[in-house]
Amino acid sequence: MTEKMNVKNLEKSYKVELILKNILVYGFLGIMAIIVVVPFYWMIISALKTQAETEMIPPTLFPQLLNFQNFPNAMMQADFARYIYNTIFVGVVSTVGTVVTTIFAAFAFARLEFKGKNILFTLFLATMMIPGEMMVITNYITVARLGWIDTYQALIIPFVVSVFYIYLLRQNFKQIPNELYLAAKVDGTGDFKYLLRVMVPIAMPTIISITILKLIGSWNAYIWPNLVADSDSMRLITNGLRKAFTDDQGRSQIHLQMAATTVVTVPLLLVFLFLRKYIMQGVSRSGIKG
Amino acid sequence: MVESKNNLKAWLYLAPALILMAIFIFYPLFNTILIAFKEKYNYMTGEFTQFGFGNFAFIFRNQIFWRTVSNTFFIVFVSVPISIMLSLLIAVGLNSIKPLQKVFQTIFFLPYVTNTIAIGMVFAVMFNQSYGLINTIIGWLGLDNAINWVGYGAGWGRAMTVLLIYSVWEALPFKILIFLSGLQGIDKQYYQAAQIDSTPRVRVFTRITVPLLSPMIAYVAVTSFIGAFKEYTSVVALFGLDTSIRDKGIGTIVWFLYRSLSDPRVGEGSAGWAAAAALFLFVIILIFTFINLYISKKRVHY
Secondary structure, three states: OHHHHHHHHHHHHHHHHHHHHHHHHHHHHHHHHHHHHHHHHHHHHHHHOOHHHHOOOOOOOOOOOOOOOHHHHHHHHOOHHHHHHHHHHHHHHHHHHHHHHHHHHHHHHHHOOOOOHHHHHHHHHHHHHOOOHHHHHHHHHHHHHOOOOOOHHHHHHHHOOOHHHHHHHHHHHHOOOHHHHHHHHHOOOOHHHHHHHHHHHHOHHHHHHHHHHHHHHHHHOOHHHHHHOOOOOOOOHHHHHHHHOOOOOOOOOHHHHHHHHHHHHHHHHHHHHHOHHHHHHHHHOOOOOO | OHHHHHHHHHHHHHHHHHHHHHHHHHHHHHHHHHHHOEOOOOOOOOOOOOEOOHHHHHHHOOHHHHHHHHHHHHHHHHHHHHHHHHHHHHHHHHHOOOOOHHHHHHHHHHHHHOOHHHHHHHHHHHOOOOOOHHHHHHHHOOOOOOOOOOOOOOOHHHHHHHHHHHHHHHHHHHHHHHHHHHHHOOOHHHHHHHHHOOOOHHHHHHHHHHHHHHHHHHHHHHHHHHHHHOOOHHHHHHHOOHHHHHHHOOOOHHHHHHHHHOOOOHHHOHHHHHHHHHHHHHHHHHHHHHHHHHHHHHHOOO
16 A cells, blocks of 8 residues: 555656656756847847837837838948859859869779878878968968959869868768679779769768858858958958948947848758758768858 | 779879869968968068067067967857857757757757858847847846947957857857767667666766767867867957957957958068967967867776
8 A cells, every 4th residue: 555655656756857857958948049049030120120220229129110121221231232143153163163172082082092092081181170270371372472362263262172071972982882883893884984973873962961061151251251352342241241331330220230131141041941951961070160 | 004093093083182282271281380480571572581480479479469369268268168068958958858859959050050240240239238139138137237248348358258158159059969969879778777776867967978978078179179269250240340359359369360461561571470370379279189189088988
């Protein structure tokens, strides 16, 4: 009898504990989720307010009137169409270039035998541990001496190679059984054809991850473009965003500033929501932002 | 014969990547080290007076430089532990729930794909002195809410607080992702055994979860220390112009580096100062990475 009571009490206390635990966990996650989301919310509602409303004290938590006119106005503030065009052009060209150099190099490291392969691969990997600032200084000088300041070359060419992506794809290529390669050889298929017809299709998910991450990286690039292409006609979107609304304290025109910020941010969020799988797969193996 | 043919072919496949890496990664690495020791190096003409430690003497005597060093260390030692602990808690929480798990996971990953400059500007608006959200909330709590967080004259302490909050906010998603995938790989039997022994949750966390997750924690610690040492874009995003950053004394080492590089005093060797700062940063990061690896070798449970 008492034993049964004990069991029941125990069960009850477990249930209470479980409920308490759930309240705690969901409460904590909920608060953190709000902290994560609030900046996005604040950006969007500020983008829809009138200038007068953005300066109201206390601020309104929802716009009194949805003022969509802010978006075209913000785009007119500076030459945003040009910035967007520049960014897309630079992003697409450097992404295509990167994917090509990555596929070739990864293939050489994964399938072909040559002298010094291991040393070279180790050397490649070692560069990932060196802060990029070490390279940026000399690269800036190289670009300046070549007369490439304010050109597309300066924005694209230094970035059509990525050690990390080579590493990622090489790992993926390595998983493809060697028998396939040998069978292709027996059939007289050349290396190049084999690479394009067999390896690339099999490794497509990784290549898609690389493409998306690289495009996002180009969209978000700030430091290098700010350094080498700061003239109004060559600016990329992030740099343009930072410059266009920076009057002395960034105080006036918050509605336009936030509208432009929304234009920069929303495409990224949409890309993320639709291609979540590829992005998270790529990121969980990387740790490199942009 | 066959082997040498294969050799040549391999180098052909490697050529595009290799040539680019030679020009934009390997050569710059050595050249930047060289520049750091070239005194009064004019990067447009390539002239310099002599090899020596002049650039290091210049930056080490510069008060602004030491300010940026202490700022950087402050950011590293405050933001990294906080973000690791927070993301670990979030990951453990996420791992323990079923309903809404995917939704929360998606939300927590959002900061990763966003533009550092763009959202930094949103943070600056939210922390605005008069019509910002943060001061409004502080007002609801009945406290004095005329705090100048990010404007001119805000002062180091407040500006640093905002910078730290923003760095942690930005740093969470990657860490949560890594920790969560680590947690999902832990054998459930450990937890069942602990449950049978009715081990308290805190003990389960410190004795099972943390040790089994230690390889991921070590990995995240190394990458986030390196990232925090290179903090720069968030500073520009939040505070904008150089005058505003100097006004608050909130610059970081990398900020100092880029400021030197774009310094108009080219003839006096401004690029040399930048290179010296870069080398200084590189050495610090190297030392830290080794310390990190050493500790993880001793502590990490594989």
